[in-house]
Amino acid sequence: MKKMWSWRVKGFSMLVEAKALWTLIILAAIALLVVCVSVGVGDMYIAPQDVLKVFLGWGNAYHTLVVETLRLPRVLIALLSGAGLAVSGAILQAVIRNPLASPDLIGITGGATVAAVAVLTFFSDGATSLVVPLYWVPLAAFGGAMVVALLMYLLSLQQGITPFRLILLGIGFYTAMQAFTNLVILLGPEIRAVQSKTWITGSVYGSNWEQVMIILPWMAIFLPLIFFFARHLNVQQLGDQVATGLGGSVHRDRVLFLFLSTALTGASVAFAGGISFVGLLAPHAARKLVGSSYGALLPASALLGSIYVMLADLLGRTLYAAHEIPAGVFTAVIGAPYFIYLLIQSRNRT
Amino acid sequence: MKELAYSPGWKWTGLIGGVLLVGLLMVVSVSVGIMRIPFDVVIDSFTNFNGSNQHLIIQTTRVPRTLIAVMTGGSLAIAGAMMQALTRNPLASPATLGVNAGASLFIVIGVSFWGMTGISSLVSLGFVGAAIASFAVYFLGSAGRGGLTPIKLTLAGSAIWALFSSLTQGLLIMNEKGLEELLFWLTGSVEGRSLELAMPVFPFMVAGFILAFLLSRAVNILMMGDDVAVGLGVKTGFIKLMGSVVIVLLAGGAVAVAGPIVFVGLVVPHMVRWAVGTDHRWVFPYCLVYGAAMLLVADISGRLIMNQQEIPVGVMTALIGTPFFIYLAMRNGGERA
Structure with missing residues (x-):
C-alpha cells in the first residue's frame, strides 16, 4: 500500500501520495530555478543568485531595474499561461476521457485566436496602441473560446463525443477559425499582420506588467477553484455510469469543467497567443x-506547463540572439513528435 | 447507396453539363470584379486587343486567375479523390493530411534561406514538401500493430500539419520582409499570379490528370481491399506508388501555384460520389470538372461579397467547406470510433 496523505474538511477532500508530494516539491524548485535563469539570461547576463537577491529585495539598483521592469513580466506571462494551458488540457483529458484531447487540438484555442486578433485589429488606431482597454483582449479570447466549446458541446449532445469525432470536429473548427483569422488579418491594417502572425504562433514577446495584472486575477480565481473540484475530476475519469453510480451529478460537473477549462484557455491565450501542444504534453508528463x-496531477501539470513554456521562450530568444523565435515554435517542435509517439502507443485503445 | 445518375446517359449528361457550367463560370469570372466588364468587351480583347484599361485587366489579371482557378480546383479534387480511395478513408484530403502544410513549409524555407524567387524552383520545392509530408503521414499512420487505420491516419495528419505549420510561422516571423508578400499566398489565393509564373506547373498537373485517368480501373479494384486486388492480378504496391505520384503532382502543384486551399479536395469527391457512385472512371473526370467549378464559384463570390476588398479564395472554401466537413464528421465518426 502506498503511503497517502489525505486532507478532508467539509465539502473538500484531497488525496495525495507521499511520493507525489516530493515530486511536486522538486518540480516547484525546478520551476523557481528556471524562473531565475530565464530572468537572468539576455543581452545583459545576471547570475541566478543575483536574481534571487533582487526577488528578496537585496539586489543592486541596476539589476533590480532590469529584472523588474524588463524581464520579469515576460517570464511571469510565460509561467501563468503555461500553467493555465496545462491545467486546461488536464481537465479536458479527464472530461472527454481521451488522452489526446487538448485545447489546441479541439479548436478552442482557435476560437480564442479569432476573437483576440479581431480586437487587436479592429480596435487599434493603426499604429501601436489599442483604443479600448487592454482587458478586452482576454475577455474577447474567452468569448471566442466559449463559442467554440459551446458548438462542440451542442454537436455532441445528440450522440455523445467519441474520441474520433472529437478530433475530426477539432480539425474542422480549427480550419474554419484559421480562415476567419486570416480574413481578419487581411481586412485590418497591414502593420498588424506581423504582430498577429506572431501572436497566432504564440509568443510572450513584449509582455508588460499591465498584462500580468490582467491575467493574474483569472489564474488566481480559476486555478484554486479547479483544485477544489479535483475529486470530481477523478470521478469523471471513470466514465458516465460509474460516476453516476458514485453519486456525482455527471452532466452538471461536465459543463462546469468545460467552462473552467475554457476560461483558463482564454486567459492563457489572450496575451501569450496560440502556444500549441502544452495542454497535451504537460498533463501526460505529469x-x-x-x-x-x-489531487497531485493538477499541480504537477501546472508546474510542468510553466517550465515548458518558460524554457521554450528562453530557447526562442537566446538561440538566434538577433531574432526572436516565438515560444510556440519550440513547443510544437518538441510537442509534435511526442504526440506522434502517443499516437503509436495508443494503438490498443483507439 | 443508389447514386443520383445511374445510367451512362445521365452520367454523360452530368459531365457535359459540368463542362458547360465551368465554361459559363469562366466567362463570369473574367467579366466580374471590382471593375465590371461587359461581355462584348471581353470578346473584343481577344479578337482585336487595343491596349485599353479594360483589355489590359482582362488579359493580365482576369484570364490568368480564371485559368489558375480551373487547374487548381481540378487538381485538388482529383488529389482528394485519389487519397480517399488509396487510404479508404472518407476524410482524407490534401489539407487534412498535412500535404499542403508540407509544401508550404518547403516553399517558405526556399524563400527565406536561399532567397529563391523563380517559380520553377518554388514548384519543385512544393513537390518535395508534398512528397515528404505524404510519406511521413502514411508511415506514421500505419505504424504500430493495428496497421493503417483511418483514425491514426487522420491524427498523424493533424500532428504533421501542426508541426509543419508552426515551423512555417516561425520562419516567416524570423524574416519579416518576406511575410507581407507571402501572407497572401499562404492564405490560398488565385489572384495576382501571372500566367508565365503558373505555366510551368500546368504540364505537371496535366500529367497528373492523365495518370489518374489511366489508374482509374486499377483504383476501382483496389477499393475492394488489398487481398481481393492481389487475387485479381493487380500489382497493389505499384498502383499505390503511382497513386501517390498523382497526389504529389496534383496537390504539390496546386499549392505551389495557389497556396494552401482547404476543403476542395475533401468536399468535391464526396459530392461526386454521391452523384455518380464509386466507379473511378467517372469519379476522376467529374472531380476535374466540378472541382474547377467549385473553386471558380468560391473565387467569384470572394470578389463580390465585399466592396473594394477581395476575400481570398482559400478563406471562401474554408467557410463553404467547414459545415460540410462537420456534417461528415458527425455521420462517420460514430461508425468508426
Missing part, C-alpha cells in the same frame, strides 16, 4: 510522474 489522481 501523469507519468505522479499518477492519475487529480
Whole structure:
C-alpha cells in the first residue's frame, strides 16, 4: 500500500501520495530555478543568485531595474499561461476521457485566436496602441473560446463525443477559425499582420506588467477553484455510469469543467497567443510522474506547463540572439513528435 | 447507396453539363470584379486587343486567375479523390493530411534561406514538401500493430500539419520582409499570379490528370481491399506508388501555384460520389470538372461579397467547406470510433 496523505474538511477532500508530494516539491524548485535563469539570461547576463537577491529585495539598483521592469513580466506571462494551458488540457483529458484531447487540438484555442486578433485589429488606431482597454483582449479570447466549446458541446449532445469525432470536429473548427483569422488579418491594417502572425504562433514577446495584472486575477480565481473540484475530476475519469453510480451529478460537473477549462484557455491565450501542444504534453508528463489522481496531477501539470513554456521562450530568444523565435515554435517542435509517439502507443485503445 | 445518375446517359449528361457550367463560370469570372466588364468587351480583347484599361485587366489579371482557378480546383479534387480511395478513408484530403502544410513549409524555407524567387524552383520545392509530408503521414499512420487505420491516419495528419505549420510561422516571423508578400499566398489565393509564373506547373498537373485517368480501373479494384486486388492480378504496391505520384503532382502543384486551399479536395469527391457512385472512371473526370467549378464559384463570390476588398479564395472554401466537413464528421465518426 502506498503511503497517502489525505486532507478532508467539509465539502473538500484531497488525496495525495507521499511520493507525489516530493515530486511536486522538486518540480516547484525546478520551476523557481528556471524562473531565475530565464530572468537572468539576455543581452545583459545576471547570475541566478543575483536574481534571487533582487526577488528578496537585496539586489543592486541596476539589476533590480532590469529584472523588474524588463524581464520579469515576460517570464511571469510565460509561467501563468503555461500553467493555465496545462491545467486546461488536464481537465479536458479527464472530461472527454481521451488522452489526446487538448485545447489546441479541439479548436478552442482557435476560437480564442479569432476573437483576440479581431480586437487587436479592429480596435487599434493603426499604429501601436489599442483604443479600448487592454482587458478586452482576454475577455474577447474567452468569448471566442466559449463559442467554440459551446458548438462542440451542442454537436455532441445528440450522440455523445467519441474520441474520433472529437478530433475530426477539432480539425474542422480549427480550419474554419484559421480562415476567419486570416480574413481578419487581411481586412485590418497591414502593420498588424506581423504582430498577429506572431501572436497566432504564440509568443510572450513584449509582455508588460499591465498584462500580468490582467491575467493574474483569472489564474488566481480559476486555478484554486479547479483544485477544489479535483475529486470530481477523478470521478469523471471513470466514465458516465460509474460516476453516476458514485453519486456525482455527471452532466452538471461536465459543463462546469468545460467552462473552467475554457476560461483558463482564454486567459492563457489572450496575451501569450496560440502556444500549441502544452495542454497535451504537460498533463501526460505529469501523469507519468505522479499518477492519475487529480489531487497531485493538477499541480504537477501546472508546474510542468510553466517550465515548458518558460524554457521554450528562453530557447526562442537566446538561440538566434538577433531574432526572436516565438515560444510556440519550440513547443510544437518538441510537442509534435511526442504526440506522434502517443499516437503509436495508443494503438490498443483507439 | 443508389447514386443520383445511374445510367451512362445521365452520367454523360452530368459531365457535359459540368463542362458547360465551368465554361459559363469562366466567362463570369473574367467579366466580374471590382471593375465590371461587359461581355462584348471581353470578346473584343481577344479578337482585336487595343491596349485599353479594360483589355489590359482582362488579359493580365482576369484570364490568368480564371485559368489558375480551373487547374487548381481540378487538381485538388482529383488529389482528394485519389487519397480517399488509396487510404479508404472518407476524410482524407490534401489539407487534412498535412500535404499542403508540407509544401508550404518547403516553399517558405526556399524563400527565406536561399532567397529563391523563380517559380520553377518554388514548384519543385512544393513537390518535395508534398512528397515528404505524404510519406511521413502514411508511415506514421500505419505504424504500430493495428496497421493503417483511418483514425491514426487522420491524427498523424493533424500532428504533421501542426508541426509543419508552426515551423512555417516561425520562419516567416524570423524574416519579416518576406511575410507581407507571402501572407497572401499562404492564405490560398488565385489572384495576382501571372500566367508565365503558373505555366510551368500546368504540364505537371496535366500529367497528373492523365495518370489518374489511366489508374482509374486499377483504383476501382483496389477499393475492394488489398487481398481481393492481389487475387485479381493487380500489382497493389505499384498502383499505390503511382497513386501517390498523382497526389504529389496534383496537390504539390496546386499549392505551389495557389497556396494552401482547404476543403476542395475533401468536399468535391464526396459530392461526386454521391452523384455518380464509386466507379473511378467517372469519379476522376467529374472531380476535374466540378472541382474547377467549385473553386471558380468560391473565387467569384470572394470578389463580390465585399466592396473594394477581395476575400481570398482559400478563406471562401474554408467557410463553404467547414459545415460540410462537420456534417461528415458527425455521420462517420460514430461508425468508426
